[in-house]
Amino acid sequence: xxxxxxxxxxxxxxxxxxxxxxxxxxxxxxxxxxxxxxxxxxxxxxxxxxxxxxxxxxxxxxxxxxxxxxxxxxxxxxxxxxxxxxxxxxxxxxxxxxxxxxxxxxxxxxxxxxxxxxxxxxxxxxxxxxxxxxxxxxxxxxxxxxxxxxxxxxxxxxxxxxxxxxxxxxxxxxxxxxxxxxxxxxxxxxxxxxxxxxxxxxxxxxxxxxxxxxxxxxxxxxxxxxxxxxxxxxxxxxxxxxxxxxxxxxxxxxxxxxxxxxxxxxxxxxxxxxxxxxxxxxxxxxxxxxxxxxxxxxxxxxxxxxxxxxxxxxxxxxxxxxxxxxxxxxxxxxxxxxxxxxxxxxxxxxxxxxxxxxxxxxxxxxxxxxxxxxxxxxxxxxxxxxxxxxxxxxxxxxxxxxxxxxxxxxxxxxxxxxxxxxxxxxxxxxxxxxxxxxxxxxxxxxxxxxxxxxxxxxxxxxxxxxxxxxxxxxxxxxxxxxxxxxxxxxxxxxxxxxxxxxxxxxxxxxxxxxxxxxxxxxxxxxxxxxxxxxxxxxxxxxxxxxxxxxxxxxxxxxxxxxxxxxxxxxxxxxxxxxxxxxxxxxxxxxxxxxxxxxxxxxxx
Amino acid sequence: xxxxxxxxxxxxxxxxxxxxxxxxxxxxxxxxxxxxxxxxxxxxxxxxxxxxxxxxxxxxxxxxxxxxxxxxxxxxxxxxxxxxxxxxxxxxxxxxxxxxxxxxxxxxxxxxxxxxxxxxxxxxxxxxxxxxxxxxxxxxxxxxxxxxxxxxxxxxxxxxxxxxxxxxxxxxxxxxxxxxxxxxxxxxxxxxxxxxxxxxxxxxxxxxxxxxxxxxxxxxxxxxxxxxxxxxxxxxxxxxxxxxxxxx
Ligand SMILES: Cc1cc2nc3c(=O)[nH]c(=O)nc-3n(C[C@H](O)[C@H](O)[C@H](O)COP(=O)(O)OP(=O)(O)OC[C@H]3O[C@@H](n4cnc5c(N)ncnc54)[C@H](O)[C@@H]3O)c2cc1C
Ligand code: SF4
Ligand code: SF4
Ligand code: FES
Numbered sequence: 001x002x003x004x005x006x007x008x009x010x011x012x013x014x015x016x017x018x019x020x021x022x023x024x025x026x027x028x029x030x031x032x033x034x035x036x037x038x039x040x041x042x043x044x045x046x047x048x049x050x051x052x053x054x055x056x057x058x059x060x061x062x063x064x065x066x067x068x069x070x071x072x073x074x075x076x077x078x079x080x081x082x083x084x085x086x087x088x089x090x091x092x093x094x095x096x097x098x099x100x101x102x103x104x105x106x107x108x109x110x111x112x113x114x115x116x117x118x119x120x121x122x123x124x125x126x127x128x129x130x131x132x133x134x135x136x137x138x139x140x141x142x143x144x145x146x147x148x149x150x151x152x153x154x155x156x157x158x159x160x161x162x163x164x165x166x167x168x169x170x171x172x173x174x175x176x177x178x179x180x181x182x183x184x185x186x187x188x189x190x191x192x193x194x195x196x197x198x199x200x201x202x203x204x205x206x207x208x209x210x211x212x213x214x215x216x217x218x219x220x221x222x223x224x225x226x227x228x229x230x231x232x233x234x235x236x237x238x239x240x241x242x243x244x245x246x247x248x249x250x251x252x253x254x255x256x257x258x259x260x261x262x263x264x265x266x267x268x269x270x271x272x273x274x275x276x277x278x279x280x281x282x283x284x285x286x287x288x289x290x291x292x293x294x295x296x297x298x299x300x301x302x303x304x305x306x307x308x309x310x311x312x313x314x315x316x317x318x319x320x321x322x323x324x325x326x327x328x329x330x331x332x333x334x335x336x337x338x339x340x341x342x343x344x345x346x347x348x349x350x351x352x353x354x355x356x357x358x359x360x361x362x363x364x365x366x367x368x369x370x371x372x373x374x375x376x377x378x379x380x381x382x383x384x385x386x387x388x389x390x391x392x393x394x395x396x397x398x399x400x401x402x403x404x405x406x407x408x409x410x411x412x413x414x415x416x417x418x419x420x421x422x423x424x425x426x427x428x429x430x431x432x433x434x435x436x437x438x439x440x441x442x443x444x445x446x447x448x449x450x451x452x453x454x455x456x457x458x459x460x461x462x463x464x465x466x467x468x469x470x471x472x473x474x475x476x477x478x479x480x481x482x483x484x485x486x487x488x489x490x491x492x493x494x495x496x497x498x499x500x501x502x503x504x505x506x507x508x509x510x511x512x513x514x515x516x517x518x519x520x521x522x523x524x525x526x527x528x529x530x531x532x533x534x535x536x537x538x539x540x541x542x543x544x545x546x547x548x549x550x551x552x553x554x555x556x557x558x559x560x561x562x563x564x565x566x567x568x569x570x571x572x573x574x575x576x577x578x579x580x581x582x583x584x585x586x587x588x589x590x591x592x593x594x595x596x597x598x599x600x601x602x603x604x
Numbered sequence: 605x606x607x608x609x610x611x612x613x614x615x616x617x618x619x620x621x622x623x624x625x626x627x628x629x630x631x632x633x634x635x636x637x638x639x640x641x642x643x644x645x646x647x648x649x650x651x652x653x654x655x656x657x658x659x660x661x662x663x664x665x666x667x668x669x670x671x672x673x674x675x676x677x678x679x680x681x682x683x684x685x686x687x688x689x690x691x692x693x694x695x696x697x698x699x700x701x702x703x704x705x706x707x708x709x710x711x712x713x714x715x716x717x718x719x720x721x722x723x724x725x726x727x728x729x730x731x732x733x734x735x736x737x738x739x740x741x742x743x744x745x746x747x748x749x750x751x752x753x754x755x756x757x758x759x760x761x762x763x764x765x766x767x768x769x770x771x772x773x774x775x776x777x778x779x780x781x782x783x784x785x786x787x788x789x790x791x792x793x794x795x796x797x798x799x800x801x802x803x804x805x806x807x808x809x810x811x812x813x814x815x816x817x818x819x820x821x822x823x824x825x826x827x828x829x830x831x832x833x834x835x836x837x838x839x840x841x842x843x844x845x846x847x848x849x850x851x852x
Contacts, residue, residue: 040653042711043750044661099731105720105785107739107746114726114733132739135747138660142746149711150719157708180700209655243632249658359658362677364632473644517649520616521701524648 002456004186009035009154010439011432012174012189014161015216017045018137018424019404019431020195021144022097026432027193028151032439035187036148037156037176039211043145046197046209046405047424050137051252051355053119053129054425055418056094060115062298065126067091071596072603074419076278077123077308078383078412079553079563080600081229081571084592085390086410090419090426097425098130106143108132120257120294123308123416125282125603127296134254134355140421159185161215162529163455164192164223164400165447171223171399172445175455179526182519184456188447190439193431194220194386194395194402199233199537201476201530203379204484207239207250213530214537216406220386221536225395227574228408229384230537231544232554234415235489237312239378241330246363248378251333251356253417255373256305258352259294260335262316263372264324270331271304271315278604279307291341310414310554313377317489320376330376336369345369377489381420382537383411383554384544387573392434393427396575399438399445403431413553462515462528469514472528479506479534487542492558496546503539510535543584544572608685610638612650613692616701622690623647629680635691636664636675639703651702659816662751666703667692672753672814694756707752713771716799717779721790738786744824745781747817748774754811754821760804770801773811773821780825797833805830 010032013024020036028034038045057070071091075082098116102108108130109117118127132139149155158179165173165186173188196216200208221227238251256262264270275283283304284290290303305312316331326332335353339345346369350357353368360366360373385408386395393401404424411419462472486499510532515525550564551557570586577583592600608629611622625642636654643650655661657676664675669683669690683689697705726733755761755772771779779792779800796802811821819825 040655040661040663041707044655044663046655048661048749049656049658102732103722103725103730105722105782105788107734107742107785110734110736110739114735115731132743132746135660138749139746146714146719149715155711157711180706209657209661211655244630245633245637246657355660362659362679363634471644471648473648477644515648521651521704522649523643523651527648 002453004184004452004456006186006188007035007154007156008188008444009033010189011191011193011435012187013037013193013195013432014174015045015195015197015404015406016042016155017047017195017197017404018140018144018421019428020193021141021148022425022428023193023195023403023432023435024153025144025148025151026429027436028153030433030436032436035154035156035189037159037161037174037187039158039160041157042155043141045141046211047137047141047421049250050140050421051134051250052121052254052257053131053136053418054098054140054421055121055124055128055416056098056130056422057091057128058095058098058116058118058130060111061118062126065128068599069125069603070094070128072600073124074410074416075412075600076603077414077416079414080412080568081552081589082412083390083409084596086427088596089390090410090423093426094422097422097429101140101143101425104143104147106139108139119254120302120306121417122253122256122306122312124418129257129418131254133351134252134353136421160526161219162459163451164219165451166223167445167448169224169398170445171397173447175452177459179521182522182525184459186447186452188444190442190444191399191401191435193435194400194406195404195428195431196406198382198405199534199541200379200382202480202483202534202538202541203488204480205239205248206379207236207248208379213534215530215533216402217385217540218533218536220395220397220400220402221540221574221576223397223400224576225397225400226387227385227540228387228571229412229544230382230540230574231548231572232383232413233379233541234309234381234383234554235313235377236380237309237316237377238333238375240364241326241374241376242328243364249359249363250378250380251373251375252353253309255333255335255353255356257294258335258349259291259338260305260333261303261337262305262312263332263334264319265326266324270319270324271307271312274315275304275307276311283307308414309417313489314556316377326374328374330374332372333375334372336371381405381415383413383415384408391430393431394434394438399442401431401435403427413555459529462513462525465512465514468512470509470512472513472515472524472531475506475509475513475531476527476534479538483538487538487545490556490558491545493546496542499542500539500546503535503542507535539582540574543582544574547572547584547586606685608638608680609688610642611688611690612639612642612702614650614702615699617699624688629685633680634676635668635673635678635680635689638680639675639691651700651704653704660749662749665694665751665753665756667694672756674751674753674816677816694752696756696758696762697752709767710750710752710755710774713775714778717775717782718790718792718795720782720785720788722787723789732787734786742781742784742786744819745777748777748819749817750774751816753814753816757810757814759808759810766801766804770804773805773826775800776802776805776829777819777821777825780829783829793833793836796829797837802830802833
């Protein structure tokens with residue numbers, strides 16, 4: 001075998017966002033050795049960008065809140081496709097995880113009596129999101145990072161994993177390259193935790209960074225793991241639409257939580273026009289009541305701008321399609337209007353939404369305290385991902401665990417805002433805990449030299465494409481356009497079939513994606529290698545979307561606009577077949593526990 | 605669509621040169637967009653860091669026309685485009701390649717600063733109480749995105765290379781955030797004075813000027829800490845007291 005630098009750990013965590021850091025803290029605190037790998041520098045993962053807050057039923061602002069309401073909200077938001085056990089654990093454990101962050105140094109906004117303040121967010125019945133202004137993710141990642149560096153975790157920054165190493169059916173390590181010089185590294189591990197985040201780079205308009213190429217999902221898939229719910233991709237209703245270069249950058253839901261309203265070109269608050277049945281009793285039907293709600297009146301019902309993200313995104317698409325959009329193809333989001341109600345509205349907005357204020361001021365030359373923003377849907381989050389056991393977070397592959405956005409189950413067909421940050425720490429901890437247990441109970445496996453040599457050759461191939469070489473950036477950007485068009489917010493059978501046909505062509509093109517000069521910090525090379533993962537997750541999404549012949553949550557089918565009772569009982573599961581082709585299976589959702597069913601009923 | 609010339613630093617630790625690239629500049633574009641366009645059109649191996657494209661992650665630090673900036677927050681409209689725009693890496697750290705430098709020193713420094721040590725919880729359920737004013741005060745420093753632009757311009761590091769003995773403005777502010785944390789009980793003043801080189805700072809305020817998060821590093825972090833060190837260590841009465849007083 002060729003010689004590669006080798007590192008050996010009991011537990012190897014891939015990904016240093018909230019989920020990966022929390023898992024690594026748990027593992028390193030439990031007496032095992034732990035390595036942590038990330039593609040960027042430490043502290044730059046997606047988690048740092050999260051804005052609005054972290055959902056946990058602390059009951060600090062409204063003491064009627066409880067884990068059972070949080071559970072019921074999460075299930076309703078996910079349209080009951082959720083893994084109900086995960087939703088239960090998440091609702092029960094998130095308050096402890098939030099308080100734990102405080103014990104590690106996080107500083108969050110306060111209530112008048114000095115407790116952690118909570119804000120309103122779409123789909124949450126009570127004010128539930130612990131937050132710091134609109135940069136909660138920064139507070140979370142920095143707290144975990146600064147706590148973690150004193151725990152003996154060995155961090156490998158700017159290292160990208162390209163394949164999981166297997167012994168029989170079990171994961172025993174990972175193969176990676178470091179960005180600085182492109183050298184290959186073999187990691188040996190008794191247990192591996194995937195915490196690599198999402199797949200947003202598969203689409204043209206996205207709030208996601210270069211990192212989100214679906215690596216974790218694709219690597220797990222190649223290792224034999226099941227992926228579940230891959231048709232469910234959240235298009236966040238409010239991304240920037242102008243100027244073109246910032247299209248897709250997120251505008252936090254916190255703007256609506258603080259009273260921001262959506263209007264069309266006629267100045268109409270169009271969200272009042274279509275309130276889904278499941279939410280009529282909890283949604284206000286007039287502006288005055290909506291305003292009372294955001295200012296904390298407990299007897300008021302929420303404004304329709306705070307309906308779930310899937311619904312708000314669809315309403316925006318409808319307005320634009322029917323010719324009532326804003327000049328640049330979005331609609332208006334107005335927070336400045338609160339000056340009708342509040343004396344120092346300008347100061348209030350700057351205090352509550354400081355980074356939104358700066359983002360628009362500096363990138364769009366617009367003052368949100370004075371003018372409405374133009375916004376439209378942007379690819380934001382993948383509900384689907386690696387299928388895991390609710391208690392342990394182990395995937396269907398022994399030794400492989402997953403947590404955070406790359407894992408699936410908690411959010412079902414649609415994620416509620418704020419439920420991701422809490423997901424990261426609840427299930428990050430669990431993944432770390434059970435990976436540690438697994439590592440203690442199992443000995444180190446054997447690395448397969450053939451596998452290592454093969455993958456090393458594959459990774460070097462872009463430097464040797466001959467005359468058919470193609471620019472990887474062009475392939476990636478063409479793919480994003482195709483996915484946005486055919487597998488985007490609204491889907492239909494023809495287009496999904498076309499997409500699958502196109503994806504075959506892209507697979508062929510990816511074989512020619514080339515790199516030149518050398519392997520030192522070479523983004524062209526990195527992009528060429530990432531294509532394979534992007535294509536795997538794109539295909540999983542398209543196939544799952546084709547199979548689900550109904551509209552539910554984030555999945556909207558023009559040719560099947562309604563919900564379907566039969567479909568409601570099934571999750572789509574994707575795995576790699578023995579012939580190497582992608583297989584898809586429909587698995588029934590396990591019947592919900594009686595007491596949980598009751599909670600859902602009571603909260604209807 | 606005007607074509608603009610960019611002079612981009614290409615090279616590694618052994619040396620390099622500015623290379624000219626032309627690319628179209630459209631409405632609202634930022635410098636990072638131009639770099640990405642150049643990558644896609646003509647230099648796929650051009651090394652640069654980025655993540656959020658919205659000034660939130662602190663990855664894309666560089667020097668644009670000689671000014672230390674986040675490339676994703678530098679609008680082309682604010683630069684003169686009739687002359688070439690120069691883009692080069694930060695200067696206070698070793699170069700890896702092109703616009704990417706080795707900032708690992710910053711991560712090592714942080715591990716040497718004593719970690720957060722909270723007082724006992726205030727409530728039975730293990731939680732604490734704080735007032736919003738204290739939160740706001742410490743948040744000024746906690747909002748740092750670790751772009752290291754302040755480190756890059758501080759002459760103590762950039763010109764005098766005191767990386768061994770001076771932690772730089774970012775980590776003085778980090779220490780300040782811990783010291784001002786309403787729950788913290790640790791004492792880091794002695795370290796600041798002896799090992800972290802607080803004395804090297806001569807308050808030129810260059811760091812404050814470049815901070816994209818508008819953190820007033822000098823006035824709100826460095827000067828108050830310097831004053832506390834003076835109070836603690838150079839005030840004769842305090843000095844005497846310290847011999848008897850337990851740590852806070
Ligand atoms: C702009 C924005 C705002 C958001 N706001 C909120 C909010 O207010 N509330 C909320 O709950 N959620 C929010 N979300 C969603 C939430 O931030 C993310 O879902 C969450 O942070 C994901 O965390 P993670 O730990 O799973 O992954 P990430 O934080 O994305 O970390 C992934 C890690 O995996 C690493 N990685 C990936 N691939 C590889 C590989 N091949 N090899 C090695 N390492 C790899 C990356 O380098 C990174 O370190 C927001 C998301 C965005 C984009
Ligand atoms: S004020 Fe001090 S820390 Fe800041 S740049 Fe000047 S010398 Fe450096
Ligand atoms: S203090 Fe400001 S300039 Fe320095 S690293 Fe933090 S954000 Fe960057
Ligand atoms: S890319 Fe995140 S700060 Fe510029």
